[in-house]
Amino acid sequence: MPVLWITVILSLLLALVFLALFVKEHGRFHFGSPERAALLPLEDDAAPAPAKPQPQSAQPTSVPSRPATPPTPPRRS
DSSP states (O other): OHHHHHHHHHHHHHHHHHHHHHHHHHHHOOOSOHHHHHHGGGSOSSOOOOOOOOOOOSSOOOOOOOOOOOOOOOOOO
């Protein structure tokens, strides 16, 4: 009979260890979808170079003004 208790206790410990490791891994690798996680080994290890900032011109940018045209009156039918 003591063998039954040892088996139950070891089974519960094994289940708790599995559950703890599962929760830890699930929290660590939480990507958008399973497809994305499956393709991770195929990605390049090198990170892309950061984009260079655009130099600001000395001239302020302005919005071109619209030509001055008189408003047209609405047509009456």
